[in-house]
Amino acid sequence: MSEPPHADVQLRFACTEHSVGGQKGAVMYLRISEDRARKARPRKRRRASLLASHLEVRTFNVGHGEAVLVTFDNGRAWLMDCGSNSVPRNERLGNHIIDYLEENDAVLDTIVASHPHFDHAGAIETILGSASPNVASPVTIYRTDIREWISSSGWRQRYADAVAARGADVDEILLLSAHREVTISDHASAHIYVGARDGVYTSLFVHLRYRESRLLFTGDAYCGYEVELLNAFGSADFRADVLKITHHGSSSGTAATIVNEVRPGLAIASTGDHGGHRLERDTLDRLGGRPGPRAIFETVVDGDIILRTDGMSYGGGILYEAEFESPGRFAESLGGEILRLAYVDSTRTVSDHPNCV
Numbered sequence: 001m002s003e004p005p006h007a008d009v010q011l012r013f014a015c016t017e018h019s020v021g022g023q024k025g026a027v028m029y030l031r032i033s034e035d036r037a038r039k040a041r042p043r044k045r046r047r048a049s050l051l052a053s054h055l056e057v058r059t060f061n062v063g064h065g066e067a068v069l070v071t072f073d074n075g076r077a078w079l080m081d082c083g084s085n086s087v088p089r090n091e092r093l094g095n096h097i098i099d100y101l102e103e104n105d106a107v108l109d110t111i112v113a114s115h116p117h118f119d120h121a122g123a124i125e126t127i128l129g130s131a132s133p134n135v136a137s138p139v140t141i142y143r144t145d146i147r148e149w150i151s152s153s154g155w156r157q158r159y160a161d162a163v164a165a166r167g168a169d170v171d172e173i174l175l176l177s178a179h180r181e182v183t184i185s186d187h188a189s190a191h192i193y194v195g196a197r198d199g200v201y202t203s204l205f206v207h208l209r210y211r212e213s214r215l216l217f218t219g220d221a222y223c224g225y226e227v228e229l230l231n232a233f234g235s236a237d238f239r240a241d242v243l244k245i246t247h248h249g250s251s252s253g254t255a256a257t258i259v260n261e262v263r264p265g266l267a268i269a270s271t272g273d274h275g276g277h278r279l280e281r282d283t284l285d286r287l288g289g290r291p292g293p294r295a296i297f298e299t300v301v302d303g304d305i306i307l308r309t310d311g312m313s314y315g316g317g318i319l320y321e322a323e324f325e326s327p328g329r330f331a332e333s334l335g336g337e338i339l340r341l342a343y344v345d346s347t348r349t350v351s352d353h354p355n356c357v
């Protein structure tokens with residue numbers, strides 16, 4: 001197979017609202033309502049107030065893995081997974097995150113380790129090993145209470161050793177079949193949901209609420225597990241403007257049922273040029289296709305995806321600012337590529353999975 005074509009960044013930024021990867025600083029405004037994202041043109045004053053106080057969600061292009069940093073209006077930060085696909089890359093990613101926190105004067109309060117996979121949690125040991133004042137003391141980790149986290153060798157053992165070495169400076173909270181509500185700031189809270197066992201894919205889901213905005217993070221999950229959580233906790237708890245697509249867009253996740261209940265206006269995925277890390281054709285169809293009234297962004301096409309919201313209404317939706325940094329701040333050192341949308345479209349596949357349709 002010939003080399004996949006790499007996107008021309010300048011060219012890509014001039015294209016449609018559903019495919020807008022661009023160089024640093026490329027910004028667009030969206031008003032997001034149920035199942036729909038529309039371009040917005042807020043006045044200067046509203047833009048300034050959004051910039052002055054907002055929630056920021058930064059989905060880094062980390063190649064084959066996932067790392068999303070959420071910074072709240074009080075300068076505290078949560079990391080929703082942090083992993084890439086090799087030991088040296090995970091070490092670099094952990095150090096990049098520490099540098100990023102220091103540069104931006106943010107304090108990492110909480111790490112959500114959605115499930116025990118290397119490409120989601122492999123960089124956490126480096127972060128825990130850091131003496132940086134930008135990692136809170138104690139830093140909280142949420143993870144599932146499943147045996148797949150335990151191993152006497154490899155990265156899971158090193159993770160456990162890093163937790164033990166940090167001692168009282170880490171508060172590791174283990175959850176199973178649970179709902180936990182966490183207050184983050186005056187206007188921000190997180191609701192964390194975990195179902196019963198689904199093997200290594202028993203994922204923590206996080207529903208972030210900032211003023212009127214809602215964002216749902218779903219780790220890597222199968223459709224059956226998504227539906228189980230929906231049935232256990234109710235659709236009102238899952239409605240969101242933004243859906244972090246589960247399992248990098250694999251066919252085995254993103255049930256039609258959950259799309260219909262979450263009704264996201266915008267969906268984002270951490271993707272790479274590889275089955276298992278690709279936003280597949282059937283997943284895309286369940287999200288309503290592209291282009292559609294819903295906006296869909298993915299890291300292998302758009303680079304780092306940065307969303308900011310003041311959590312307040314605008315023209316019948318919630319105002320978001322979307323910025324794209326291509327190929328992504330850490331992409332080069334982590335093997336994160338940028339590919340043309342047409343090429344990625346040509347590689348998407350379809351496969352049958354129960355509970356998805």
Ligand SMILES: [Zn+2]
Pocket residue numbers: 065066117119120220247248
């Ligand atoms: Zn994954």
